[in-house]
Amino acid sequence: PGAGGATTPLPKAELHLHIEGTLEPELVFACARRNGVQLPFADVEELRRRYVFDDLQSFLDLYYLAMGVLRTERDFTELADAYLARAREQGVRHAEIFFDPQAHVSRGVPLEVVLDGLEASLSTAPERFGISTRLIACFLRDRGPREAMETWEALEPHTARLHGVGLDSAEVGHPPDAFEPVFARARQAGLHLVAHAGEEGPPDYIWQALDVLGVERVDHGIRAIEDPALLARLARDRTPLTVCPLSNVRLRCVPSLAEHRLPELVDAGLLVTINSDDPAYFGGYVDDNFQALKRELGFGDDVLRELAANSFRASFVEEDERARLL
Numbered sequence: 001p002g003a004g005g006a007t008t009p010l011p012k013a014e015l016h017l018h019i020e021g022t023l024e025p026e027l028v029f030a031c032a033r034r035n036g037v038q039l040p041f042a043d044v045e046e047l048r049r050r051y052v053f054d055d056l057q058s059f060l061d062l063y064y065l066a067m068g069v070l071r072t073e074r075d076f077t078e079l080a081d082a083y084l085a086r087a088r089e090q091g092v093r094h095a096e097i098f099f100d101p102q103a104h105v106s107r108g109v110p111l112e113v114v115l116d117g118l119e120a121s122l123s124t125a126p127e128r129f130g131i132s133t134r135l136i137a138c139f140l141r142d143r144g145p146r147e148a149m150e151t152w153e154a155l156e157p158h159t160a161r162l163h164g165v166g167l168d169s170a171e172v173g174h175p176p177d178a179f180e181p182v183f184a185r186a187r188q189a190g191l192h193l194v195a196h197a198g199e200e201g202p203p204d205y206i207w208q209a210l211d212v213l214g215v216e217r218v219d220h221g222i223r224a225i226e227d228p229a230l231l232a233r234l235a236r237d238r239t240p241l242t243v244c245p246l247s248n249v250r251l252r253c254v255p256s257l258a259e260h261r262l263p264e265l266v267d268a269g270l271l272v273t274i275n276s277d278d279p280a281y282f283g284g285y286v287d288d289n290f291q292a293l294k295r296e297l298g299f300g301d302d303v304l305r306e307l308a309a310n311s312f313r314a315s316f317v318e319e320d321e322r323a324r325l326l
């Protein structure tokens with residue numbers, strides 16, 4: 001059941017989920033112990049006490065530090081298994097999962113270890129958890145377009161194992177347009193395209209993601225609310241936004257959930273979806289986000305059902321496959 005009580009959580013797809021952001025403190029310590037990694041925290045409680053953030057960067061510092069314990073295929077397999085077990089409890093039937101290749105390759109973990117480890121879990125997720133999955137490789141925008149292209153060259157032999165590419169990490173000062181060449185290559189390879197834009201960054205970054213990168217979904221996109229022409233564009237094209245309410249509060253992109261302008265995005269006719277982003281860090285998995293909207297914004301069951309239905313409409317699952325998920 002969801003956090004709200006005894007009711008069965010709505011069936012849903014999760015479209016904005018960083019697998020590294022599902023790394024719970026207990027698994028951090030288990031991996032550290034068996035891999036001989038020294039951590040600057042005494043125990044699980046001390047690590048969890050650090051989960052208080054001022055902004056996106058203060059979160060990313062801890063996120064990259066903690067994922068340093070992931071070294072072996074087994075680590076990535078256990079990470080994905082733990083997410084899937086939680087996701088099933090939250091009503092997730094389908095997950096389009098981000099991972100950050102550069103965050104692992106840059107510290108000496110081969111791409112094959114990451115992919116093989118994740119796939120060992122995900123390939124049997126339908127039978128074990130009733131969840132179908134896709135993988136989306138994200139480029140770390142703060143490492144620049146050159147390293148993104150080198151990363152693409154390393155990913156290209158594995159395109160059959162990927163469904164899309166995305167763009168994440170520190171946003172402000174790293175506009176999307178610089179990544180046009182690498183997104184063009186991914187498009188030529190037949191992959192879907194998404195990008196984080198308008199989380200902390202300005203509406204102009206959302207325009208660039210749409211017009212320069214040609215993305216099919218915008219991750220976060222909440223600052224579109226500041227630009228009426230952009231809202232009209234997103235509504236006209238039914239371009240999905242993957243909004244992450246608890247993340248936005250924890251990273252102080254919005255002052256509180258009660259003040260989140262999500263209702264205005266819905267009222268403007270946008271295809272809004274609800275997602276958990278980095279649930280181990282932000283106080284809840286995806287249905288916890290739904291329950292928080294009910295509690296803090298007074299969303300009724302009809303709106304929540306529509307948001308859950310949007311997650312399937314916004315997914316990259318083919319139309320004829322969708323019925324199976326509901």
Ligand code: ADE
Nearest residue numbers: 018168169170196277278
């Ligand atoms: N990487 C993991 N979570 C992220 C977020 N919310 N924004 C940007 N990059 C991220």
Ligand code: ZN
Nearest residue numbers: 018168196277
């Ligand atoms: Zn994200």
